[in-house]
Amino acid sequence: MSLTERGIVSGIELSISCSDCVRRSTPDCEDCLVSFVLGDEPEELTLSSELAGVAGLLSSQGMIPRLKFHRLRTEG
Secondary structure: OEEOOOOOEEOOOEEEEHHHEOOOOOHHHHOOHHHHHHOOOOOEEEEOHHHHHHHHHHHHOOOOOOOOOOEOOOOO
């Protein structure tokens, strides 16, 4: 799977868990695609590659917020 600079995903489903995001409960979280789709207390968003592509296109045109997910680093 690849996420391009425009946020368009190709190949497989996109699954984002907010509990894995360093931006959770920050101003970035409030203006993120996941919060836009799921509401005030998002947990996880799963999109097919087709829907993720549409979301990427809409966000690249400023019509919806962009995905601001940034995975927590784990020690290991």
